[in-house]
Amino acid sequence: MKDVGIRIKNLREQKGMTQKNLADRANITVATLSRYENNQRTPMSDIIVKIARALGTSTDYLLTGDGEIEKKYHEYNAAVTMIGFASRAREITPRQAAILQAIAEEMFGSAS
Structure with a gap:
């Protein structure tokens, strides 16, 4: 579980977020986040969910570091976003x- 803190910190930094940004988004204190990132405490499951959402990642990635899960999670989110966009659009040009x-x-991949 020590790698969880490292993954949280690395992902936060990759996204250009400060500890305060992430703490605010996850509704935790900066001090608590710092303890997680420095492996002084292990977040409970409900906090893992909040941090994952705030970082735009999966809980599986934070817990296991499995990049394939992370990739599928982002693909799923992108697909949901595209579907939402298409369903709200009244008219889409052929170019769009x-x-x-x-x-x-x-x-x-190609549909054919």
Whole structure:
């Protein structure tokens, strides 16, 4: 479980977030976050969920470091975002449709 703190810190820094930014988003104190990042305390499961959401990652990634899970999580979020965008759009130009199709094919492979 010691790697959890390292993964939290590394991901926070990769995203350009300060400890205060992340602590505010996860609704915890900066002191508590610092203890997690320095492996002085281990976050409870409900806090892992809050931190994962604040970092835009999966709890599996924070707990295991499994990059494949992380990749699938981001692909899923991107797909949900695209579906949401498409469902709200009343009219999509052919160019916009082609761009969305190209993004989907790049992420998930060709449909054929």
